[in-house]
Amino acid sequence: MLERHIQMLMAATGDYAGGIDGAFGPVSTAAMHKVEARHDAAYTFDPTTTTDHRRRTACAQACLNQLGHDAGLVDGWIGNNTTEALNAFLFRVTNGKDEVIDREREQGFTPPANIPRQRDVAQVYGRPGAEIEARLTTIELPFKLKIDWNLRASVNKIRVHRDCAQQLEAALIEVRKHYGEDDMNRLGIDRYAGAYNHRKMRGSNNWSMHAYGCAIDFYAEPNGLRVKCPQALFCSAEYKPFLDIMESHEWLPAIRLWGKDAMHFQRARL
Template identity: 65%
Template sequence: MDNRHLQMVMAAAGAYGGGIDGILGAMSEAAMREIETRHAALYTFDPTSTTENRRKTGVLQACLNELGFEPGFVDGWYGNITGEALNAFLYRTTNGTDEVIDRTPLTGTTLPEDLPTRAQCTSVYGDPEHEVPQRVITIELPFSYRLDWNLRKKTNRVTVHRDAAPSLEAALIAVHNHYGPAQMTALGLDRYAGAYNKRRVRGGSSWSMHAYGCAIDFYAAPNGLRTECPQALFCGPPYQAFLDIMETHGWLPAIRLWGADAMHFQRARL
């Protein structure tokens, strides 16, 4: 994370009035303390007893949250959600408008009729503001994933909509059985990058599929929001079985829906 970006978001949040020079001096330190005090209730870690990088990331997340860019939890870990929130802030700051992410459906794609379209998700899964939070459940898998934003930590728990949970659990077990633990790690398929998240879609005002609890992400960095084939890692031959298994279980790969964002899988059509 660039220190200048940290200064920019602190300035936008009204906590910093110095130069955007990347030098974290006395004014930057005072601004960081102000943000930490102002948003203490949001912090999931103690910023006074951690590394400097994690502390800076926490301040960045707290500011982005205050400014409405939805960086995820204020946990001090710089993952894909925080990175995209910062990208959205920088784009609006630079251009005066929000970035529009192209999700034009690929031509010639046959989609299963038993899955809802984006427009039908509210009627199928519920209103993300009030109903979906009461309908998400956590499945516990018989194996663990590494957290994509903090590879030192593992989890076997994934939170999604209760109606999407059985198919996701079956898909993930099938993927694990196909590849095995060693190959999962070697290919980065054990890098879990998030599922349920009550936020808006990047580059738009509608609800994200994650807010409906019908989406999950894996291995974000080489499979990013704007990365197309053949650059996206998941476009490579070793990953086609992964995409096939997920799709067979009704979890459609975004790379096959709109040709980018290969990390993303959703139980919904476009």
């Protein structure tokens, strides 16, 4: 994240009145301290005890969340949520309107009819917020996945909707059995990029499938929201078994649903 972007964010929240010059000097630092004081409860760590880079990233996350661009946790790590929130902010600043991201159904792909349509998920899974929160459960895998935005950390517990949990657990165990630890690591399939998240869909006013607990992401950077085949990494032949296994367990690859966003899998059809 560029320092000028952090200055732009702090200016948008009214904390910074200096030049947007990318030089993070005393004025920028003082503005960052104002952001930290106001959003202290949202910080997941003590910003005074970490690196300048992580501290500034957390400041940007706090500003993005305040401005309505969901960056996720204020943790100082740049993941897909933070990147896309910044993209949304910059698009609005540049164009004077919000970006609209098309998700048109791919022809030739027919998912099982027993999987709910996106327009019906509120009736099937519940309404985002307290109702969905009450229906979440945690699956515990017999192996660990690396955190995509902080590869020094790992997780083996994933929180999803109770009606999707059994299928996801079985899918990931089969993926592990097929590839093994080394190949999952080599291919980046073990890079977990998030599941349940109470937020709106990127480039839309509709609730994200993540807000229903029926979506999960892997290895975000080379499989981005706007990237189509063959550019998306998961379009390569080595990843076909991964997509096939997820699909066979009713977790549908977005790259097959709408031809982009290969990192994304959901138990919902279009």
